[in-house]
Amino acid sequence: MTKIVPYALIGIVGLAIAGFLRQRRQPIPTPPRLTFLFENPLVEAFAGPELLVERLGLAPGMQVLDAGCGPGRLTIPLARAVEPTGEIVALDSQRAMLEKLEHRLEAENITNVRILEAGLGEGALPREAFDRVLLAFVLGEVRDREAAGRELYAALKPGRILSVTEIFGDPDYRRPASVRHEVEPAGFELVEHFGGFPVYTLNFRRPEHLATHKTSPEASDFG
Numbered sequence: 001m002t003k004i005v006p007y008a009l010i011g012i013v014g015l016a017i018a019g020f021l022r023q024r025r026q027p028i029p030t031p032p033r034l035t036f037l038f039e040n041p042l043v044e045a046f047a048g049p050e051l052l053v054e055r056l057g058l059a060p061g062m063q064v065l066d067a068g069c070g071p072g073r074l075t076i077p078l079a080r081a082v083e084p085t086g087e088i089v090a091l092d093s094q095r096a097m098l099e100k101l102e103h104r105l106e107a108e109n110i111t112n113v114r115i116l117e118a119g120l121g122e123g124a125l126p127r128e129a130f131d132r133v134l135l136a137f138v139l140g141e142v143r144d145r146e147a148a149g150r151e152l153y154a155a156l157k158p159g160r161i162l163s164v165t166e167i168f169g170d171p172d173y174r175r176p177a178s179v180r181h182e183v184e185p186a187g188f189e190l191v192e193h194f195g196g197f198p199v200y201t202l203n204f205r206r207p208e209h210l211a212t213h214k215t216s217p218e219a220s221d222f223g
């Protein structure tokens with residue numbers, strides 16, 4: 001019996017490594033049943049909403065895209081930071097995540113959040129609509145990151161900010177150099193770097209005067 005234990009441990013570690021490598025090669029979005037992976041006291045301590053909201057430089061009245069919002073860990077604090085006239089668009093590709101968010105919005109009586117079920121890079125976003133775009137623990141889950149970068153560039157108003165936050169230990173963790181490599185080709189320029197290990201944030205600006213990039217022809221203004 002005791003001889004089985006080391007083999008079982010080796011098997012579990014092997015499976016964990018295989019899962020980790022598979023996720024690096026072919027990322028899939030975090031399943032809704034695993035939200036405890038990013039909604040827990042440890043993540044709260046290093047990348048809580050207060051810190052990330054501060055790094056975004058929000059002001060009342062801003063239009064903000066919470067891209068890959070999940071169940072809304074950050075969406076509700078963002079919504080409060082831009083009240084009374086600002087609005088959050090909460091985008092996620094998974095319906096079940098957005099359903100969790102809807103329940104939370106109702107419970108908290110938040111009315112300035114618009115929900116958008118869509119994949120990043122698929123052309124669902126309006127152009128030049130946002131003052132801030134937030135990508136917290138999301139970029140590594142997106143398969144076509146360059147298409148996402150182009151879409152987010154087009155969705156930001158000129159001169160406004162894309163903020164990317166990553167946490168070490170996430171199987172989808174992107175190093176700062178990889179994030180720059182993936183989003184700068186869209187035309188962004190790095191303007192701020194906060195934090196380091198285990199959580200960092202890079203803020204990129206869409207320059208005021210460069211030409212906009214083309215997203216898919218279906219890209220439309222909504223609302």
Ligand SMILES: C[S@@+](CC[C@H](N)C(=O)[O-])C[C@H]1O[C@@H](n2cnc3c(N)ncnc32)[C@H](O)[C@@H]1O
Pocket residue numbers: 028029030038067068069070071072073074091092093094097118119120135136137138141142143
């Ligand atoms: C790790 S969760 C982070 C949630 C939230 N940003 C936070 O910090 O609490 C990543 C979220 O990104 C979403 N996501 C992953 N790939 C996506 C894509 N291509 N388009 C839109 N959402 C995506 C997932 O469904 C998931 O809800």
